Amino acid sequence: MAREFDLINDFFAPLGAPSGSELHNGREGQIGIGDDGAVISVPPGQQAVVVTDTLVAGVHFPLQTSPFDIGWKSLAVNLSDLAAMGARPAFYSLALTLPTYDAEWLSEFAKGLKAASESGCGEMVPLIGGDTTKGPLCITVSAQGWVPNGQAIMRHSAREGDRIFVTGTLGDAALGLKLAMPEFWGDFTPLSFSDEDRAKLLEALNRPKPQLAYSDFLREYASSAIDISDGLLADLGHILERSSMRFGYDLKGCIDLAALPKSQAMQMYLQQTHDWRAILSGGDDYQICFTVSVDKLESMREAARKYDLEVYEVGSIELRMEGDGQLELMKHGQIDFAVMQSLAMKGFQHF
Template sequence: MSEEFNLIDRYFLPLCQPLFEGEVGIGDDGAVVTPLAGHQLVVVTDTLVKGVHFPNETCAYDIAWKALAVNLSDLAAMGAIPAFYTLALTLPENEPAWLSDFAQGLKDLGQRYQVALIGGDTTRGPLTITVTAHGWVPKEKAVLRSGAQSDDLICVSGTLGNAGLGLKLALKRLSESEQAWLTEEMATSCLQALNHPQPQLDLGLALRGVASAAIDVSDGLLADLGHILEQSSKGALSALGAEIYLDALPLSNALRRWVSNKRDWSLPLAAGDDYQLCFTLSEEVWEGLQQQAAKLGVEVHAIGRVTGENGIKIKQNMRSEGSVDEAWCHALNAGYQHF
C-alpha cells in the first residue's frame, strides 16, 4: 500500500462516521450518499493557506478545527443542517505527530455536530487545506443574502472583534501598553475566538422563515453586511443601505477595553474571522427570535437598520445626526480582501 493510502487509512478513515446504511465514504473512487427527502443540498467551500488564513505557528489541531468550522458557519448562515464534508490536504511532508493532532481537531468538531468526512485528496506542497461541506435544508427554505428590505433590523449573534484582537496577540503586534490592558483571561478568550470559532448552527435553523437575509461574519461586519445589501438591492426598487449604531455593537470586556483606550472601532467593524451570524428581519418578528435564541443559549443583538439610501452609515447611536467620519467608514467597508 502506498504512503498516501496508509496516511488516509490511519488518520482520516476513522472520521468517516456517521453515515447511513448503504452509503459509501472514504475508500472508493467517490462517495455515495442518500439525498434527504424533501430537502435541497447546500454546498460550501473554504480554503485555508498557511501564513494567509492562519499564522505560521498555528498548531495542527487549531488549523483543522478552523478549516471545518468556517464551512459549518456558512451552512449555519443558510439555515442548513450539516451532513458531511470532503478534505483536500496539501502537506509539505508527512509528519505523524502533526497529522494525528490535525485529525483530532477534525474529529472533535465533527463529532460535536455529527458531520462525517466522506472523501478528498492528499498531495505534497505548501500547507493548504480545502474543506467542502454539504448540508440539507428543506426545499425552498434556505436563508439567502438577497431578501433584506428597507426598515428591516440588522442583527448579529455573539460578540464582534475578539478574533481580530486574537490575531494581533498571535502575531505579537500589540505594544506592551496595549497588552497590559488585557487580563490573561481576556487574552485567552480572544485567542480562542481566533482558533476555535463556534459555528452558530442552532441559530441558523431558528432563522428559517424568520430572517429576510443572513450571512456569516468572516471578512468583517461591514464587508459582509455589504454583501447582503448588494444582493438584496437587485430585487429592490432602489439600492439599499444601512445605518449601524456603535453603541449597539456587542463587545466583550476585552473589546470594550480596546475601544475605550484606542478609540478604535475597526476590530468589531472590519477585522473579520468572527464567524457570528449577521442577519436582517422585520421588527415584528424580532421579539420572538430573541426568545428563541435565549432558549438556545445564544445572544442576539439589533445593531442597526436597513435603509433606502445607498451606502453604510455608522452613527454613534440611533439619535445622532450624520455618520461618523465618512472617509473612515468607507475604508472600513472594504473588510478583508482576498486579492
C-alpha cells in the same frame, strides 16, 4: 501512493461515517473514504447546500497555529456557512495539501477536525472523502448540509425596515490575531489584557464556534443571513448589495455603534484606542449577521429566549437616498463621521 493511502486510513478513516449510520443506507452501503467519490442520498423533501472554504497557511492563520486549531478552523468556517444558510450539516470532504508527511501533525490536525465535527447540536458530521497532495500547506473543506425544500436563507432577501442582528461579540478574533502576530501590526500597541482575556481572544481566533444552534431558528425568522468572516461591514455589505440588486432599489445599513456586542477586552480596547476597525472590519468572527422584518420581531425574540440563543439588534436596513453611503455608522442617532473616516482609511483586501 502506498504511504498516501496509509495516511488516509490512519488519520482520516475514523472521521468517516460509522458503518450502520444513515449515510451507509445506500443499496450497497455505498460510501466511504477510499473510492473515487462518495455516494450520498439526500433525504426526501430536502435540498443540498454546498459550501467551500480554503485556509492558506500564513494568510488565514498564523504560521505557528497548532495543527489541532488548523483542523478545527478548516471545518468550523464551513459549518458556519451552513449555519448561516439555515442548513443542518450532513458531511464534508477534505482537500489537504501538505509540504511533508508528518504523523504527529496529521494526528493533531485530525483531532481538531474531529472536535469541530462534534461541535454542533447533533451527531458527528462525517468526513466522506477528499484528496491529499504534496505542496505548501493549504486546506480546502467542502461541506454539505440539508435544508427543507425552498427554505435556505439567502443574502439577497433583506428589505427596507428590517432590523439587523448579530449572534455574539465581534472583533475578538481580530484582537487575537494582533496578539498572535504583533510584528504584523505596526500600529498596534500591546494592551494590558488580562491572561483570561488574552486566552479568550486567541480562542476566538483559533477556534471559532460555528453557530449551528441557529440553523432552524434562522429559517423561521430571518429575512436574510450571512456568516461574518470578513468583518460586519463587508458581510453586511453583501446582504445590502444583493438585496438591492434583487428588489431593484438601493438599500443601506445603519449600524448603532453603541449596540454592537463587545467583549470585556474589546470594550477596553475601544476605550483606549478608539480604533473601531477590529470590531467592524476585523474578520474571522464567525458570528451570524441576519435581518428580521418588523412583523416577526416579537416572535423572534420570544423564540430566542426559549432556545437560549443570543441575539443583538445592531441596526436597521433603510432606503438609500442620493448622497447616502451603503453603510452608516451611528452614535446617539447621528452619523459618526470620525469613525467612518477612520475605517475608510484602511480596508481589508484579499489581493
